Every structure is written in structure tokens, then in C-alpha cells.
Amino acid sequence: MxxxxxxxxxxxxxxxxxxxxxxxxxxxxxxxxxxxxxxxxxxxxxxxxxxxxxxxxxxxxxxxxxxxxxxxxxxxxxxxxxxxxxxxxxxxxxxxxxxxxxxxxxxxxxxxxxxxxxxxxxxxxxxxxxxxxxxxLHGNFNELSVQQTGGTGYVFPIGEIHHQLFSNFKANLMYAGRYFVYDDPRSYIHCLSTMILRLKKFKPYAVEALAYCLHTDIKLTLKSFEDINLITVVPSKPEQENHLDLLLNHTKLDQFRSIIDTNLLFTVRDYGKQKQAGSFTERAINVLDAFDSRKNISGHVLLIDDILTSGSTAMECAKVLYNRGAEKVTILPLAIMQSSSNAPSHGKIKDQFDEEYRLNFKNKDGSPFWVASDGEFLEYNEGKKLYLKQNSYEDYQYDEIPC
Known part of the structure; x- marks a missing residue:
């Protein structure tokens, strides 16, 4: 997309x-x-x-x-x-x-x-x-799927990611979708970014949609790495329910039930929010020794995450997996955080009463649409076209383009 x-x-x-x-x-x-x-x-x-x-x-x-x-x-x-x-x-x-x-x-x-x-x-x-x-249509699977555009989706191995503090610990990283922060012009119309936020709020339609995505993600990942023999998940903070557990325990993933263990990793101490920790190195320090495993393991482990930013949390989990016997770790996030664009900011679309439209999803099937605060609705593609048209730079002053 x-x-x-x-x-x-x-x-x-x-x-x-x-x-x-x-x-x-x-x-x-x-x-x-x-x-x-x-x-x-x-x-x-x-x-x-x-x-x-x-x-x-x-x-x-x-x-x-x-x-x-x-x-x-x-x-x-x-x-x-x-x-x-x-x-x-x-x-x-x-x-x-x-x-x-x-x-x-x-x-x-x-x-x-x-x-x-x-x-x-x-x-x-x-x-x-x-x-x-x-x-x-061809592109990363999770973005195509959540936008419900159809087409041929892929989950792509994009090399290795290393622990910020211990470079000898490394893992394969899979690319199934991207995540854009709020102030990125792409975020406003990006269904996957919004859907993951709804998953964090335990919305049933988000669980359904992303469980379907994860099922296909795992199938495509197994084509790249046929030796995976255990699937687990980045744990939540103490006393918090893990939204990722809802995906891995969903019936859509029953095909892989024999190798799924959502209780393998657990959090041994609380830690501050990663986005407030600072640099990638400071993020790694923030979660250092925050996790452990309930048992020893072996083989190739597939680690599921929601949004991978620096990779510090996932790689700290990978370190635990290696120390407990894993021979190889592959990280599969629902989306990978993208650095913000420094292109010109974009105006949001508004209805006739100057109320801003927001991206939302239908409870029945998770399909995207737009709604303004006064109850005005737009189909997703109609709203996306309006947003792109009003920000298409046709009347843009080229001397304002950032260098």
C-alpha cells in the first residue's frame, strides 16, 4: 500500500x-x-x-x-x-x-x-x-489485510537486529507492516497503526482482525524459517492483561497450538514507559533484566510483539530465551515503528460543520470508515481520497519544500 x-x-x-x-x-x-x-x-x-x-x-x-x-x-x-x-x-x-x-x-x-x-x-x-x-495489488500483508484491500501480501525477513547492550545477542526480524506515530502525515489514514492501538484497548474487532493477520504472518514466516519449534510472546507488565495473549490464544491460531506457549516469559519487575526512556540505549537499560522464563527451552523460537520501535524490549526477551537454551530467535511484530517524516504537515479532513473526521472500524467486520463528532460518516476510500487530494501539493509553494 x-x-x-x-x-x-x-x-x-x-x-x-x-x-x-x-x-x-x-x-x-x-x-x-x-x-x-x-x-x-x-x-x-x-x-x-x-x-x-x-x-x-x-x-x-x-x-x-x-x-x-x-x-x-x-x-x-x-x-x-x-x-x-x-x-x-x-x-x-x-x-x-x-x-x-x-x-x-x-x-x-x-x-x-x-x-x-x-x-x-x-x-x-x-x-x-x-x-x-x-x-x-502486492505489499506487506498486515497493511493490506487491515485496510481490506485484498491482493497478495508478504511477510519479509529484513535481516538481524542486535541487543543494544550485548551485541552478541541477535535475532532475525520479520516485516509484516509498519506503524506511524500520530504526527506523521501517513498515520491519519493508516489502518494498521490505528487498529493496533484499538488492540491495546482490547476491542473485539481488533482482536479478530489481527488474529487473522498473525495467523497468516506465522504461516509466511514458517516458509522462511522452517525449523521454528516454539512460538511465544513478549510479556505484559506485572498484573496487566496481555493483549497479545488474546491473539495467540485465538481459535484462528489453532493450527499452531502445539508449539504456542504464551506463559513462557514473564516480567520480574516493573519498568517505566519505553517512549519516555530516551535513546535506544536508554530503552535497553530501562528493561534490562526485567524478564525471565518459566522453563528451559531449545531450538528456534518465534517471538511475537505488537510494535517494534528500538527492539529493546523484544531483544531483552530474546536474551532470556538464549540464556534458557534457545539456539535461534526470530522476532515477528505486527508492525515496525517508522521514524517520523519531516515533510510538511497535513491538514485533517473535516465535514461541513468544520468537525474533524476520525478513522474508525465497524464492530461487525472491522472494516474502516470515517466519522466526525456530529455523526457524519464517510467510506474509508472516500475519506482517504479527500485527505490525499487536499494535501496533494498541486498548489504547493515549491520554495517551501524542506531541504
Whole structure:
């Protein structure tokens, strides 16, 4: 799902990020040719002769702000294709939608993926073609599912995450969805971010929706790691009910019941809120030695979390699992927290009485819709289109675009 893409008009190719293996690939060359027929194709690079069939605009993609001004490019009508995580971060500063081109034989490079600035989609060349030329929906599963858009979802391994204090402890990290904080322009229309907050309030529709997501997440994770023999969960604070237990104990996960143990880990001491702890290192100190296991274990453990931010809490749990006998740990969060965009702020949509619409979900089936405080309603897609249209930068002053 492209959170802030009103419609696709411009495809921006970061040519400098693609090595010769791409440029000599006829499938890649054909993709660029066909994209140029359907869209306004813009090839950016610093080497003129890297791809002789199409003119390359002499610009470094890290200079996006100058490029947008010079070519009057509307960010919400544009998608960047790159194989560089650094360029993903640069694009996100301006709310440009992104596709990370990532071939399966590059598995050794998974650790180059920065989980704080995840692209909208991680696709190979063939799937990028299906998405942009054949209109096949494809993206991270939890976002597609909660928005109820259908399509083909994935759960993607994005390398290893390390303990902030003890670097010898590491775990695999899975990408099934993103979470955006309130002041991020993407948060307002992002169903998964809102649904997880409703799960924390134990809303039944959120339990149903996210139990379905977790069932599929686990199935897809087992395709990447077939040796998982135990599934457990990050524990709640003392004397608090764990909303994640509701998911793992749901009937939708009965297929994995024989290897699920929600009581394995427990909290041995209370600790302050992680978001108030400070830096990632301070977060790790905040939860240091806060957890323990009720028994010794072995093998490969899949650890379920709701929102992974620094990973400090999950990795402290992973440390306990390793100390109790685990040979490998994989962390599967419902969503991974994204660093806030520093793009211009966006105005919320309002009804005829100037009342702000809020994203909500139907109790019956968890489907998203909009409601204003006076009871005015909008279908989800209608409200999303209004939000994107009024913030599409069509009348934007390009000298105000942040550098």
C-alpha cells in the first residue's frame, strides 16, 4: 500500500543505486521501457552513459528537494524505485512513495535494510512489473489485510537486529507492516497503526482482525524459517492483561497450538514507559533484566510483539530465551515503528460543520470508515481520497519544500 500516493503519474528511477547486474539485465531494461510508455519516467543519476536507451537527468537523488522544484514534481503523484536504503530515507523526508528493488539472490544484503525507514514495498523486478503495469495489488500483508484491500501480501525477513547492550545477542526480524506515530502525515489514514492501538484497548474487532493477520504472518514466516519449534510472546507488565495473549490464544491460531506457549516469559519487575526512556540505549537499560522464563527451552523460537520501535524490549526477551537454551530467535511484530517524516504537515479532513473526521472500524467486520463528532460518516476510500487530494501539493509553494 502506498500510504500517500493519490495517483501514480511519475516513476523516478534512482539509477546510481543499480549496479551493472541490473543494467545488463534485459528484464530490467524492458521494465524501464514499459514504465516509460505508461508513466512519466524520470531517470536520475550522476553518470550519463549508464543506460543509453533513455536520457538520464544529471542529479543525485539525495537532492530531491531541488529536483522536485526544478521539474515541478508533485510528491503524491510519484513513486521512487531504488535499491538503496539511504535513498528510501531521503524520499521519505518528502513523503514520496517508495519501492525497494530487492532480488532474492541478494539475501546476504538483508542487513542493509533499515527497519526505521522501511519502503512502502519490497519487490523484485518481476513483481514490480505486476504492480505498476498489470495493477496487481502486492505489499506487506498486515497493511493490506487491515485496510481490506485484498491482493497478495508478504511477510519479509529484513535481516538481524542486535541487543543494544550485548551485541552478541541477535535475532532475525520479520516485516509484516509498519506503524506511524500520530504526527506523521501517513498515520491519519493508516489502518494498521490505528487498529493496533484499538488492540491495546482490547476491542473485539481488533482482536479478530489481527488474529487473522498473525495467523497468516506465522504461516509466511514458517516458509522462511522452517525449523521454528516454539512460538511465544513478549510479556505484559506485572498484573496487566496481555493483549497479545488474546491473539495467540485465538481459535484462528489453532493450527499452531502445539508449539504456542504464551506463559513462557514473564516480567520480574516493573519498568517505566519505553517512549519516555530516551535513546535506544536508554530503552535497553530501562528493561534490562526485567524478564525471565518459566522453563528451559531449545531450538528456534518465534517471538511475537505488537510494535517494534528500538527492539529493546523484544531483544531483552530474546536474551532470556538464549540464556534458557534457545539456539535461534526470530522476532515477528505486527508492525515496525517508522521514524517520523519531516515533510510538511497535513491538514485533517473535516465535514461541513468544520468537525474533524476520525478513522474508525465497524464492530461487525472491522472494516474502516470515517466519522466526525456530529455523526457524519464517510467510506474509508472516500475519506482517504479527500485527505490525499487536499494535501496533494498541486498548489504547493515549491520554495517551501524542506531541504
Amino acid at each position: 502506498f500510504s500517500l500516493c493519490t495517483r501514480v503519474e511519475n516513476i523516478i528511477i534512482d539509477m546510481d543505486s543499480f549496479d551493472d547486474s541490473y543494467l545488463e539485465n534485459q528484464v530490467f531494461a524492458q521494465l524501464l521501457h514499459d514504465l516509460g510508455v505508461k508513466y512519466n519516467l524520470l531517470l536520475l543519476g550522476t553518470e550519463k552513459d549508464r543506460f543509453i536507451e533513455t536520457e538520464i537527468i544529471q542529479a543525485n537523488i539525495s537532492e530531491f528537494s531541488a529536483f522536485l522544484k526544478d521539474f515541478k514534481i508533485i510528491p503524491m503523484y510519484s513513486i521512487v524505485l531504488t535499491s538503496s536504503m539511504k535513498r528510501i530515507e531521503e524520499a521519505h523526508k518528502l513523503n514520496l512513495s517508495t519501492i525497494l528493488i530487492f532480488e532474492s539472490d541478494e539475501i546476504d544484503d538483508f542487513n542493509q535494510i533499515d527497519h526505521k525507514h522501511l519502503p512502502d514495498k519490497i519487490l523484485d523486478i518481476g513483481t514490480t512489473r505486476k504492480l505498476l503495469l498489470d495493477n496487481v
